[in-house]
Amino acid sequence: MTVRRAADSGAAAAAEVRSLARPLSDDAGLDTLVDRVHGARFVCVGEASHGTSDYYRWRARLTRRLVEEHGFSWVGVEGDWPDCWRINRWVKGDADQDLDAVAVLGRFERWPTWMWANREVADFLTWLHAYNLARPRPLRVGFYGLDVYSLWDSLWEIMGWLESNAPESLPTALRAWQCFVPFGEDPHRYARSTRLVPAGCESDVVRLLVEVRSRARERAGDEEMLDVVQNAEVATNAEHYYRTMVRGDRQPWNVRDHHMVDTVERLARHAGPSSQGVVWAHNTHVGDARATDMAREGLVNVGQLLRERHRAGEVALVGLASHRGTVVAAGAWGAAESNLPVPDGHPGSLEALLHESLGSPAVIVFPDDRAGPWLSGWQGHRAIGVVYHPEREALGNYVPTRIGARYDALIWLERTTALHPLHHEGRPTEPELETEPTGF
Structure with missing residues (x-):
């Protein structure tokens, strides 16, 4: 009977997934997601790793549509303020106009440089720079760093x-x-x-x-x-x-995420009371911590804090996930990066269920009623840090998650490929204790 109940529950969860998913192959596949989130003041878009090309590219495509079609006026990212400020001045046409995006990003020095000094970000910034220069200066879109390390x-x-x-x-x-x-x-x-x-x-x-x-x-x-x-x-x-x-203890994580949210609020005030912005960060920052085991550890995050500070509908949280592929990561903090395999989603995980239920890329926008077996149930949800060991993945890379409470929507990608760094890491650096970008 227990096996049968588990099978019935799995079948019901798969049916729920299929009923909500919409195919994703081009920008038109984002229509339902754009319709869902464009009215929010803060749209937070995650990633299951800092080293996956497809996450960066789909996040950029969604951001472009929010900027072009709905007037979003700033982007805040999980990067250092001084580095991103130089980018902000470049994309607004205020400095370094003799350089291209690759040269501007080449100035990133703090490990892991591949998070921002990569071809995918360069492509987005090249577009944003051209978009801005065609607009009056007061209407140009900013690009800012939210992090605390600098x-x-x-x-x-x-x-x-x-x-x-x-x-x-x-x-x-x-x-x-x-x-x-x-x-x-x-x-x-x-x-x-x-x-x-x-x-x-x-x-x-x-x-x-x-x-x-x-x-x-x-x-x-x-x-x-x-x-x-x-x-x-x-x-x-x-x-x-x-x-x-x-x-x-875990207090540094909370200091960091409070700082990022306070920065988001500061950017919103600076841009004006009717402004709208997009936040780029890892899923562990974007997805509401109260819907994960982070809450038991006393941890908060960006998604949770923004939801707590703002009315319903003002904050939209979008996660990204995939079944298998490759990723840029390192074997130890400060070490050189490499392309590593991402194994198939662990049996029983969110990734395994979506693979079995869909088998191809999709956008899943969650309804107001999230009481179904998939949206209300608990599953492991993969999170890859900048230090990654694929052979040990099942032991520590899955975050227990109630998906319907953690996000408002999910972009699902069946197979993903590694990011394209603009340069290789330099000499090894000393570990920054608990300062890894994903908190692992």
Whole structure:
């Protein structure tokens, strides 16, 4: 009887999948998804890995339609603010116009560079640059980084701006910088030092943030001031992030995702009360953490926080998944990247069910009533980090998920291929403790 009930449940879940899925072969296959999400203020689009070409390309195609057809005015990505700010200025026609997208992306240095320095992102930015230059300057679409890691780069940017625009405030920035100097721009050394002096440089970066915010009030709505304020926010939250790493708990993850959501809110305010934006991040950030086992660990994420802060309908969460293929990843943190196989979805997983039920790419838009056996049930959902071991996948790469509560829609791809990095990684770097882009 138990076997029969399991078979009946599986058959019902497969039937539910088939009833909701729509074929996906070209941009027209995105119609039902665009219709579902275009009214949201924040459309968060995920990926099951940071190294899969098809995820990047379909996410870009969806974003293009939201920009061209529905006036979305900014894109926020799981990248460092200073690096993405240079891209933002390029795509808006404000700097480096003698360069192409490949040259601009070639400046990414922090491992794993392949996350953004890849052919797929270059193609999207090339399109966005041309799109923007055909529009009036106030209507050009921005491209911004949401992440928290760039402590030293952000401090350097702040000092450069203060030196030129508010030299009387420069001593405040220098005090913050000098507090970090003994650690040689090494977040690990700083994090370890706070075991003995828990406050560390916290008071210095907080004073700097207060100073920069006061300057921002004088230039509200200024795009240049947005950059300065955000760098101060990064410096403050990065100091907090690295200080919490030494505790050995999961708090750094929450610091990071709160920072990303606060940045999303800041971008939305800057763009205006009726603005709409697209967020690009890993599924583990986009899909509501309350619908996974992350909640038992006390973890929150971007999708959950945005849903909690905004009314129903203002936030749309879109996941991506695939059955098999190849992916760019590394065998250890800081190591050279390589193309690795992605095995067939593990039996009993979300990926296995979708393969067995559909067998070809599809868009699945979830209805308001998500009580069906597939949408309300629990299944493992694959998540691949920048460090990946295909032979161990079944032991740690599947996140228990209630799919109907985690997302509002899912893009399903049967077979995917590896991303195309613009260059290979340089020398190995020291692990950043719990700072991996997917949190694994």
